Amino acid sequence: MVVNNSHDIDFGILQEFANDSRVTDMVVSEDGRVWVDCGQGLKECKPRVPMHSPKLLREYAVWLCAQLGKRLDDACPTADASTNSGIRIHAVLAPVVAQGAALSVRFPTLKKYDLLALSSQGMFPKEIAYVLGFLVKLKANILITGSTGSGKTTLMKALLAMADSHDRIISVEETRELGELTANHVSLSVREANVEGVGEIGLSQLVKATLRMRPDRIVLGECRGEEIADLLRVFTSGHKGGMTTIHADEVEKVPARLMALGLLAKLDPAALCALAAGAFDVVIHVERASDGRRMLREIGVLQYLPSASALQGKAVLRLERCFSDGSIRMLVLPEWKKFAKCWKLPEDISNICASNFSKNSFNQRNFNQRNFNQIAS
DSSP, X not given: OOBOOOOSSOOGGGHHHHTBTTOOEEEEOTTSXXXXXXXXXXXXXXXXXXXXXXXXXXXXXXXXXXXXXXOOSXXXXXXXXXXXXXXXXXXXXXXXXXXXXXXXXXXXXXXXXXXXXXXXXXXXXXXXXXXXXXXXXXXXXXXXXXXXXXXXXXXXXXXXTTSOTTOOEEEEESSOOSOOOSTTEEEEEOBOOOTTXXXXXXXXXXXXXXXXXXXXXXXXXXXXXTHHHHHHHHHTTTOOSOEEEEOOSSGGGHHHHHXXXXXXXXXXXXXXXXXXXXXXXXXXXXXXXXXXXXXXXXXXXXXXXXXXXXXXXXXXXXXXXOTTTOOEEEEEOXXXXXXXXXXXXXXXXXXXXXXGOSGGGXXXXXXXXXXXXXSOO
């Protein structure tokens, strides 16, 4: 076990699991069984002090949330809490659950990964690391998609590690997970309303605030509500190099997810389609395989179809893992040629090499006419 002593909360009888720096998630079922994920899926673990008593489990959940100033009782049977270090806790009491309580704890990734490190861990081939590095350096607006625990935040950190050291990055998050990105990084996080119901500062308000903070890059940790309207306006108003994440199953289904978010923001569907196609240059989809390993599954684009006022998600590259030997196969799809032309990448992806993967390899002035929707196939 690699011990982590950086936590700013006492986990008591579950401290042994919280101390393990490999643990990304810890969940406690209503029957008191404990499950942890060290990067290969949830596995049951036996704590030194069993929590089979519903009363004990309930008291533990209330105590855990109380450390972070969160109320958890019969009148308020659910709670979301987070620590300054980025640990997220969600707790639910009976009768919302059948008995006792249920807990979900997400631990932030302490390691600072770069793209080549993720490649060496099998998330994607080295050629993909070079492609992603190029896209970051050329200030593409990137949308990362995937399910919970698929590695979206980890990939975002690695992508942002490719940003120039002098870039002023303004990040907006519900819970601070990104850590320090550059020397000129400002981290904004939401504030809940007080007991009188006033003082709330939400994601939409913070996204708007980034425009007045001289950003080189604007990053929204996760977009899942009405803040989509403000983000689209930001990304289509000349601000490049931005990133956000959403939950989606594949590149093709991203438009449907964006439409659902747009409804929350009361955006006209046709307007959302046009804005989204102009806002996001690249879509990167990640997923967690059945064996628990995370991998980049697709790189794609969003295309606006004016005749139908519709949005289409198209993959340009797809990765498949061979489970017999763990190798990853790259499928270059027909749209790759157009994508490569758009970003001045080699049509033969194997021609992208380490010698091109440096800060001095990029001339931003050569990449100011790159709108995928305007380039002929």
